Amino acid sequence: xxxxxxxxxxxxxxxxxxxxxxxxxxxxxxxxxxxxxxxxxxxxxxxxxxxxxxxxxxxxxxxxxxxxxxxxxxxxxxxxxxxxxxxxxxxxxxxxxxxxxxxxxxxxxxxxxxxxxxxxxxxxxxxxxxxxxxxxxxxxxxxxxxxxxxxxxxxxxxxxxxxxxxxxxxxxxxxxxxxxxxxxxxxxxxxx
Amino acid sequence: xxxxxxxxxxxxxxxxxxxxxxxxxxxxxxxxxxxxxxxxxxxxxxxxxxxxxxxxxxxxxxxxxxxxxxxxxxxxxxxxxxxxxxxxxxxxxxxxxxxxxxxxxxxxxxxxxxxxxxxxxxxxxxxxxxxxxxxxxxxxxxxxxxxxxxxxxxxxxxxxxxxxxxxxxxxxxxxxxxxxxxxxxxxxxxxx
Numbered sequence: 108x109x110x111x112x113x114x115x116x117x118x119x120x121x122x123x124x125x126x127x128x129x130x131x132x133x134x135x136x137x138x139x140x141x142x143x144x145x146x147x148x149x150x151x152x153x154x155x156x157x158x159x160x161x162x163x164x165x166x167x168x169x170x171x172x173x174x175x176x177x178x179x180x181x182x183x184x185x186x187x188x189x190x191x192x193x194x195x196x197x198x199x200x201x202x203x204x205x206x207x208x209x210x211x212x213x214x215x216x217x218x219x220x221x222x223x224x225x226x227x228x229x230x231x232x233x234x235x236x237x238x239x240x241x242x243x244x245x246x247x248x249x250x251x252x253x254x255x256x257x258x259x260x261x262x263x264x265x266x267x268x269x270x271x272x273x274x275x276x277x278x279x280x281x282x283x284x285x286x287x288x289x290x291x292x293x294x295x296x297x298x299x
Numbered sequence: 300x301x302x303x304x305x306x307x308x309x310x311x312x313x314x315x316x317x318x319x320x321x322x323x324x325x326x327x328x329x330x331x332x333x334x335x336x337x338x339x340x341x342x343x344x345x346x347x348x349x350x351x352x353x354x355x356x357x358x359x360x361x362x363x364x365x366x367x368x369x370x371x372x373x374x375x376x377x378x379x380x381x382x383x384x385x386x387x388x389x390x391x392x393x394x395x396x397x398x399x400x401x402x403x404x405x406x407x408x409x410x411x412x413x414x415x416x417x418x419x420x421x422x423x424x425x426x427x428x429x430x431x432x433x434x435x436x437x438x439x440x441x442x443x444x445x446x447x448x449x450x451x452x453x454x455x456x457x458x459x460x461x462x463x464x465x466x467x468x469x470x471x472x473x474x475x476x477x478x479x480x481x482x483x484x485x486x487x488x489x490x491x
Contacts, residue, residue: 126411127321127408127410127411129319129321129322130321130411208410211407211410212407212410214407214462214463214466215319215403215404215406215407215462215466216319217466217467217468218319218400218403218404218462218465218466219318219319219322221467223466224466224467224468225467227466227467227468228467228468231463231468231469232468256476256477256480259469259473259477260456260477260480260481262459263456263459263460263463263469263477264452264455264456264459265459266458266459266462266463267454267455267456267457267458267459267460268455268459270406270407270410270458271406271423271455271458273410274406274407274409274410274415274416274419275409275413275416275417275419275420276409276416276419276420276423276424277423277451277455281451284448285448285451285452285455288448288452289452292484292485292488293484296484
């Protein structure tokens with residue numbers, strides 16, 4: 108059984124993906140998670156505490172589904188691992204849609220809620236470092252700055268494509284195609 | 300004197316940039332624009348009408364400030380025009396910050412408000428076509444599909460970098476550097 112804290116965070120991700128960060132009220136979250144508001148305040152102190160913990164939770168979850176391998180699937184090389192990590196963020200499954208919607212909402216909310224910014228900057232940096240590391244596995248001779256910048260561009264592009272997909276401006280299959288081409292281009296540059 | 304409709308739209312962009320789309324109430328907008336709510340309903344019918352018109356308004360404004368030339372500035376070539384159009388979206392001036400914040404908010408809101416999606420998709424397409432045209436001036440021999448895809452990537456990256464900047468995850472000067480490198484890379488690809 109998932110512990111109470113995790114259940115609350117799962118419920119918070121659902122509520123944010125359904126109605127946005129601005130729609131998140133502690134009373135509604137309590138109802139969604141089927142716990143008391145007192146328990147929520149006990150675990151997270153205040154609304155900002157909930158948002159920060161939800162940010163961490165959806166990051167961990169994204170890391171899990173982008174690293175998932177089917178037990179029978181053939182082993183992938185470094186390039187395959189990179190492609191999979193990025194392209195699995197563009198999948199029309201309930202989990203990925205919910206996660207991407209909640210991440211995009213937390214990103215957009217941080218423009219108006221400065222108290223989210225530090226956590227969001229840290230989560231962004233960790234994501235960039237993870238992708239830079241994967242790029243470095245494909246091109247071990249590339250410099251650290253070049254790897255970091257390629258990772259910043261790829262992850263920022265992914266955020267841009269993801270919100271276009273979720274807001275109905277870009278079909279998912281085309282978003283994946285654009286992303287795959289960008290990965291090719293960044294790898295070609297790092298090789299040059 | 301700006302007409303009343305324009306004054307209302309200027310006020311709407313300010314309110315959205317200050318408190319978000321979700322914070323936009325017609326009463327507050329009336330106060331900000333110093334008009335009656337009846338006049339707002341007369342011009343825009345309903346809240347969605349205001350949001351759609353504001354989307355168009357901030358697009359026109361962005362087109363204006365990204366195409367602005369100082370009277371004394373030297374003429375720019377096709378590449379310079381492309382760079383200027385994209386990089387002038389990453390400027391820390393009150394107008395660009397307000398415009399970019401409002402655009403990002405309308406994008407994020409469309410995930411939750413389906414009635415905004417069609418207008419947003421149309422505005423996105425027009426922006427992509429404009430950038431594809433500028434890319435085509437630099438490389439007149441490139442195919443239409445290649446130009447469109449490069450423009451889709453550059454504009455999606457710009458949205459991703461812009462919201463990172465506005466949410467405090469990326470210094471502006473670094474966002475501009477990443478964008479400039481991406482323009483180089485897409486132009487090199489179109490030349491190849």
